[in-house]
Amino acid sequence: MKYSHLIKKVWPYFYTYRHILVIDLIAAAFTTASEMALPLILRRMTDVALDPAQVLTYSVVIRLGLLFAGLKLIEMVASFYMASIGHIMGARIETDMRSDVYLHLQTMSDAYYNETKVGVLMSRITNDLFDITEFAHHCPEEYFIGLIKILFSFAVLIRVNVPLTLIIFVMIPFMIVAASKYRGGMKRAQKEQKVQVGDLNSSIEESLLGVKVVKSFANEEVESAKFNRENYKLLGVKRKYYRFMAGFNVINRGFDGLMFIVVIFLGGHFLVTDQISTGDMMAYTLYVSSLLATVRRIVEFTEQFQRGMTGIERFSEIMATESDIVDAEDAVSLSDVLGRIVFDHVDFKYERDTDYVLKDFNLTVEPGANLAIVGPSGSGKTTICNLIPRFYDVNGGTVSVDGVDVRQVQLKSLRENIGIMQQDVYLFSGSVLENIRYGRPEAPDEDVYAAARMAGAFDFIMDLPNGFDTYVGERGVKLSGGQKQRISIARVFLKNPPILILDEATSALDNKSEAIVQASLEELTKGRTTITIAHRLSTVQHADEILVMKDRAIIERGTHRDLMARRGYYFDLYTKGGSLLE
Template sequence: MDTTGNATRKTSELIRRFAPYFKKYKWVLVLDLFCASLTTVCELVLPLIVRFITGKGMEDMASLTVQVILSVGALYLVLRIIDTVANYYMASVGHVMGARIETDMRRDLFGHLQRLSYNYYDHTKIGQIMARITSDLFDVTEFAHHCPEEFFIAGLKIAVSFAILGSIYMPLTLIIFAVLPLMLLAAMFFNKRMRRAFKRSRNQIGELNAQVEDSLLGVRVVKSFTNEELEKEKFREGNQGFLNIKKQMYRYMALFQSSTRLFDGLMYITVVVAGALFMIYGKITAADFMAYLLYVTTLLTSIRRIVEFTEQFQRGMTGIERFLEIMDAPVDIEDKPGARALGQVKGAIAFDHVSFHYVGEEEMVLKDIVLQVSPGENVALVGPSGGGKTTLCNLIPRFYDVTGGRVLIDGQDVRDVTLQSLRAQIGVVQQEVYLFAGSVYDNIAYGRPGASREDVIRAAKQAGAHEFITQLSQGYDTDVGERGVRLSGGQKQRISIARVFLKNPPVLILDEATSALDNESERLVQRSLEELAKGRTTFTIAHRLTTIRNATLILVLTEDGIAERGTHEELMARQGLYFELYSMYTEKERQGEAHF
C-alpha cells in the first residue's frame, strides 16, 4: 500500500476532485473573479483610449481638445482606482481563501489518516506522509487562489480582445489568433512532462524526509556504532537523486518557456508584417494598427503570466494528486452498517476457528485457532518468534481483521460492534512505549481525556509511578521530551501502565511489556502489571517465562497453531515443548543471560 507510485492522474480528474473544496467559499471566489474581471477591463480599455486619441488626432486635430484629453484621462484614472481596489481584494481575501482551502484539506487528510488501519502504516513511510500533509499542501494555497483567477483573466482577455479586434478587421484578427493553438499544443506537450518530473521530485523529498527522520530518531544507535559517515553517504545519495530530478524538471520548464518566447516573437512579427500590409492596402488605419500592437502586447503579457504560473500550477496539481493518493487509500477496518455499541464488558473472549494472513501475503500467520477465555482469566502466550502471539492479540481490538473465523467478546463478533466501543474496553501495554510530547500529566491523562487531576494521580500511584514522578524537576508537569527521551525505560513503562489504569478497561493485553527493561526496572514494572491485571481478562505475551507461572492458562503458539495449552504445572508435567522452553530459559537465567 505504498503511496509513492509514479502513475499520473489526468488533470481533469484532479480538478474535478479538488473543486468541491471551493463550495464553502463560492461567494468569495465569485467576488474574486468579479474583481479579476474589473482589473482585466481596466487593462483592455487602454488600447481603445490610445486608438481613440490617435484616430481623432489623425482625422481632425482641432477636435482633439484639452477637455477631451482630460476627460479621457479622468476616465482612465477612475478605472485605475477601481483596478487598485479590486487587486487589493484579490491579493488579500483571495489568498486567505486559498489558505482556508489548504487548512480544510489538511484537516480531511489527517482525519483519514486516523481512520486507516495498522495495515496501511505497515507499508507506508511516515516521512512520505509528513511531506504530503505539510509541504505538498503548502503549494495548494497559491494554486487554489491563482488557478481560477489566472485562467479566468487569460480567457477573458483572449475573448474580449478577439471581439474588439474582430470588430476592427476580422482577417487580421484570425491570422494573429491562429498562433494561439500552436502555443496551446506546445504547452500541453511540456506540461505533461513537467507534471511527471514534479511528482518524482515530491516522492524523492518524501524519501529524504523518511531517511532524515529514521537517522535522527536513531541518532543514539548511529553514534554508538560511529556510523555518522555512513548516514551522511546515504543522505548524499538521496539528496543527489533529488537534484537530478530537479535538473530534469527545470530542463522541461526551460524548453516550455523558450518555446513560448518563440511564439511571442512569431505573433509580434505576424502583427507587424500582416498589419503593415493591410494598412498599405487601406484595410485598416494607423490607429487600428496601433491598437493591434497594444492588444497583442496585452495578450502576450497575459500568456507570460500563465507561463510563469505554470510551475505553480504543476506544483499545485502534484500536491492535489499526492493528497488524493492518501484520501483514496481504503479504510479496511471500520464500523459495518448497523454496528452497535458494545456496552459494559464482562471479559469473555473466544476465538472461533480463527485464521489470519497479512494483506498481500499468502502465508498464514494463524491457522484454525480455537480458544475460550473466561472473564478475569489470565492467559499467557509463549513460543518462538513468528508464531503469531502479537498478531493473535491484535485481532481482539480489531487492529487487524481475521481472514477466517470469528473473534467474540462476550459472545458478540467484534466486527458487529463499533470500533470506539470495542477499543474503549481494551487496554494495551506494549513493549515499545510511546509517550507524546508534553508533560507526564498529559501522557497519563491520555488514557481518559477529561479525567480529574486526582484520578490521574491515583492511576500513577496504582502503577507505582507516583514516587518517581514527584521527584522529577516539576513533578507531574515535567516535560518528557520527544518520545519520552528524558525518562528511563522503566519510568516510561510505568507511565504507560498508569495510562491504562486510568482507562480502567475490563480486557488487558500485555505485549512483552518488560522485555526491554533491566532487572530492577522489570521488578518494579512487573509488580505494577500484576496490580493492573487483577480482576481483568488478561492476555500476556511472555518474554521472561518465570513471570507467567501463575497464569490460569498458558498457550504455546507455533507456526502450526496452538501446540500446547494448560497451566504451568500441567505443561511441565507433560514435558513437551513448553517444558523444553522453560528449562532452556531457566538454565540461561541461572547463567545470567536469559533473553528468550
C-alpha cells in the first residue's frame, strides 16, 4: 500500500486526539528553542569579545546566560509534556486500534479462522500495534522538529554566507535519495520480519498447547527442530534487515563527512579572506552540525517510520477483510422462539473446489422434539449443526427457524436462542462462577447456583477448594472432563435457550462421568428442541427420532425400536463391536 493510503487509514485515530496532537507539536517546537538559540548566543559573545570597539562585561554574559537558562527551562517543561502526554496519546491510539481490530475479529466467520493462524493474529494485535504507538507519538514530533530546525538553520546560515549555505543544502536531497534505496529494502525486510514473528508465535502456541501430546510421544526433539526452523528463518530475515540498515548508516555517515569537508575548506577560505567573522564561523559550524544531526535523525528515524507503516498496513489488511457471515440489511430479531427447524433442499460445501457435504438435503425438526443424528465421521452430522447458528451459510436452499430463513435473522438474536455443547469443552481462565455466568453475563449469583444444581454440578463445585470462586486454570485444566462438561451444561441452563445442539457432548468421558452428565443432559433437554450428535448409540436410545447418515445422506430414520426392528445399518452398528459408532 502507498504511504498516502496508509496515512488516510490511521488519520481518523489521530483526529480523535487532535487537540493533544496540536499541543504536543507546539511543545515539540519549544524543545528546539535553546538548541537553536545557543549558536547565536555564542556568536554574540565571541563577536563582542573579539571586537576592539566593544567590551565583554559580566552584564553581557549574565544577560546571555539568563536568556539561555530561560529557554532551557521552557525546553524542560515542553519535553516533560512530550514524554508524558504525547506518549499517552500514542497509547490511546494503540488502544483504540486494538479495540477495533479485536471487535472486527469477533465478527469473522469460522471459515476465516480455519485459514488463519491464531498466533499470527496475536502478533498483529500486540506487536504490530505497539509499533504503531511509537509511530503515532514520535513521527509527527520528529518530522515537525526536523522541519523547524532545517528552516531555522537555513534562515540563519543564508545570512552568514550564501554560497556555502547553498552548497550544503543542495547536498541534502542527494543524501536522502541515496538512502532511499536502503530504506525500501528495510521496509520489505520489516514486513517479512513481522510475518515470520507471527509464524513463530503460532509454532510456539501450538507446541505449548499440545505439550502433553509432545511428552507422551517423547517428541521434544521433533518440536525443538520445528521451533528452530522457524526461529532461524526469523534470524535470516533480521540479517537481511540489518544489512540494509548498515548500508543506510554508511550513506548517512558518508554525507556527514562530505558536508563537514565542504565546511572546513570553503569555510576556511572565507575566514582567511575575511568574508566571514570568527563568531559567524563558530555559529555556522554549530548550525551545520545541528543540521546534519537533524537530517541524520530524520533519515535514521525511517526505521521507526517503516515499522509504523508496516504495522498500519497489517492492521489495514485485517480491517479490510470482510466476514462472509453478516447481518442482512433487513434482518429481523427472533422472539418467542418455538424451535421449529427446517432444512429445505439445502446444498452446502466448505470450499468452492470441494465436493458437496450436503446435497438437496431436507429435514424438519418440530418444536420440542429430541432428534439424534448418528453416522460415521464425514457423513455431514456436524455440518448440519453448524448451519443452524449460521457458522456457515448454505450454497443453496434454506435453513429456517420458526419459518424465518436464518440469513434474515440478526446473528446475535439467532445465537442467543441456541445453546451449543461440544465434546471439547472450552472454559476460560477464571473462576467456576465466571465460567457458568458466561451463559448470561448479567445473571445474579443465585441464578448461577440454581443452574449448577440443575446441571448436577453444585455438590462437586462446593467440594472444590474455594467453591464457586475456584480458579479453573487455562482451558479448565484443573478440572476433570466430567466436571468441565457439567459446568458447560450449567452454563447452557443459565442461558436457557429454546434450541439445544449437543455435538458429541459425552464421547470423551468415561462411563461413570458419562452417566452423571447424561442425567444432567436429560434434564436440560426437557421442553427444548434438541439435536444430538452421538458416537455412542447407547446415548440416543430415548430420542424422539434418530437419523442415520452415511455418505452425506440420510439412509435410515425412526425411533431406536423402529431401527432395531428394521435390522438395517443401525442394527448392524448397534449389535457389532459394542456401542461405539466407527
